[in-house]
Amino acid sequence: MQAVIALLIFPGGLCVLLLGLAYEWLDRKLMAQMQNRVGPRWYQPVADLVKLLAKQETMPNGVNPLLFIGLPLVGLASVLTAALYVPLVGLAPSYSFRGDLIVTIYLLGLLTFCMSLAGSNTLDRFSLMGALRALTQLFSYEVPFLLALLGPALAAGSWQIAEISAYAETHWLILTQPLGFVVALIGLMGKLELSPFDAPEAETEIVAGALTEYSGRGLALFHLSRDVALVVGLTLVAAFYLGGMANPLWFFGKTLLLLLVVSGLQALFARLRIDQTVGLWWRYGMLLVLLQWLLMIVWR
Amino acid sequence: MRLEELWEQLEARLATWGRTHSPWAVHFNSGSCNGCDIEILATITPRYDLERFGVKIQGSPRHADILVCTGPVTRQARERLLRIYEQMPSPKFVLAVGTCAISGGVFQGCYNVVGRVDAVIPVDMYVPGCPPRPEAIIDGILKLLEKAQAEGVAT
Ligand code: SF4
Numbered sequence: 001m002q003a004v005i006a007l008l009i010f011p012g013g014l015c016v017l018l019l020g021l022a023y024e025w026l027d028r029k030l031m032a033q034m035q036n037r038v039g040p041r042w043y044q045p046v047a048d049l050v051k052l053l054a055k056q057e058t059m060p061n062g063v064n065p066l067l068f069i070g071l072p073l074v075g076l077a078s079v080l081t082a083a084l085y086v087p088l089v090g091l092a093p094s095y096s097f098r099g100d101l102i103v104t105i106y107l108l109g110l111l112t113f114c115m116s117l118a119g120s121n122t123l124d125r126f127s128l129m130g131a132l133r134a135l136t137q138l139f140s141y142e143v144p145f146l147l148a149l150l151g152p153a154l155a156a157g158s159w160q161i162a163e164i165s166a167y168a169e170t171h172w173l174i175l176t177q178p179l180g181f182v183v184a185l186i187g188l189m190g191k192l193e194l195s196p197f198d199a200p201e202a203e204t205e206i207v208a209g210a211l212t213e214y215s216g217r218g219l220a221l222f223h224l225s226r227d228v229a230l231v232v233g234l235t236l237v238a239a240f241y242l243g244g245m246a247n248p249l250w251f252f253g254k255t256l257l258l259l260l261v262v263s264g265l266q267a268l269f270a271r272l273r274i275d276q277t278v279g280l281w282w283r284y285g286m287l288l289v290l291l292q293w294l295l296m297i298v299w300r
Numbered sequence: 301m302r303l304e305e306l307w308e309q310l311e312a313r314l315a316t317w318g319r320t321h322s323p324w325a326v327h328f329n330s331g332s333c334n335g336c337d338i339e340i341l342a343t344i345t346p347r348y349d350l351e352r353f354g355v356k357i358q359g360s361p362r363h364a365d366i367l368v369c370t371g372p373v374t375r376q377a378r379e380r381l382l383r384i385y386e387q388m389p390s391p392k393f394v395l396a397v398g399t400c401a402i403s404g405g406v407f408q409g410c411y412n413v414v415g416r417v418d419a420v421i422p423v424d425m426y427v428p429g430c431p432p433r434p435e436a437i438i439d440g441i442l443k444l445l446e447k448a449q450a451e452g453v454a455t
Contacts, residue, residue: 028351037349043321044354050318051365056389058362126360208360215362215389 016083020227021045030263049220057216062123072221075114079228082107086235087165089248096162101153105146111225112138119210130209133274134200140278144285145187151180151292152240165239174241179292181241183285188233195266199274234258320449322354326364330381332371335431336398340368343434361387372400372407373414385421393424395440402426
């Protein structure tokens with residue numbers, strides 16, 4: 001019984017979805033405030049979701065229907081599963097085993113993969129282009145992001161999220177691994193395809209990227225999974241670098257602080273070209289993480 | 301039976317609420333002189349901030365609820381306008397912006413022009429002006445939403 005509740009209502013399932021919608025609203029509102037606008041109303045993400053769910057879903061010619069319908073579901077399922085392994089709202093993760101950090105990162109990557117597959121499933125050249133860019137970007141940020149999250153794992157001597165966050169409770173890793181923190185946070189933005197790294201869905205160039213042909217339910221599910229991924233990512237970074245698990249209110253404050261930084265960066269920078277994104281990650285991101293690792297090894 | 305009816309009613313109400321509170325728009329120029337398009341761009345700047353009403357400009361017609369049309373329909377653009385309209389998933393609405401979109405305006409009777417927008421696709425709301433001010437466009441969108449609310453969106 002308890003397992004079902006943890007899976008469907010709290011802290012997994014429904015709670016994560018609502019949290020995701022709330023964070024999306026906050027992100028948009030903060031962006032709007034930074035651009036001197038009023039911004040969306042507080043129920044905006046819910047209204048968007050309801051509308052998309054109630055809309056007609058058109059399946060274009062030439063797609064594989066199974067993939068077209070299945071991919072959004074797999075994407076959402078993967079991020080919802082990932083949410084079970086992270087200390088949501090500062091509580092201990094519902095499920096935990098050795099090496100779940102790798103599984104969580106893999107599950108987050110699966111969402112990007114699903115979107116790219118969804119894009120290449122259609123005959124439309126814009127979605128193909130978007131899928132191509134999303135995959136290119138995946139290969140550039142994934143390695144630095146992974147290494148940045150492995151830094152705390154190395155310090156804690158464990159690959160289990162629960163243990164790492166327990167270790168981080170007594171050691172604020174942002175102080176000992178500042179470079180890793182920066183790369184992890186910016187890697188998260190790359191993962192979520194937020195503003196400077198939104199070349200895969202650049203609406204001025206390739207309409208809407210991989211999701212161009214999606215309407216109605218599929219689009220709603222993809223949007224929802226993106227929101228959940230935002231929550232999971234912020235939780236991971238906050239738990240690893242900003243003092244591990246804590247009481248929910250305090251933890252909330254930390255993730256909100258991270259969100260503030262993320263939306264600030266989004267408002268600050270213009271979109272990077274895809275080759276610039278790749279260059280940034282492999283030239284600077286990678287170098288920073290390796291430097292961090294070197295420092296850690298020397299320090300020991 | 302009663303319960304089912306109630307449920308259906310609730311569903312319909314929720315859907316209408318969603319539609320009227322999250323109108324995503326796609327903008328298409330079917331032959332305008334660009335005056336109206338500049339005003340539309342001005343409308344989505346921070347100064348007028350359409351996101352207050354949940355309006356988001358989308359690139360893809362598949363994501364949009366409102367087709368914002370400017371200018372008369374030229375013979376060349378007719379096919380494209382129809383195609384974009386067909387690509388939008390229903391329920392969909394069309395907002396005709398500018399005198400040309402309403403009547404053909406100064407381009408009326410030109411050899412290369414089909415005419416007003418509602419000669420090609422059904423239009424739900426008209427915003428007059430040459431070009432209309434951003435305030436007028438916002439007003440048009442809000443009136444359109446009111447209309448959709450009143451209709452309960454039967455489409
Ligand atoms: S209404 Fe005026 S501004 Fe708009 S397209 Fe026609 S001539 Fe241009």
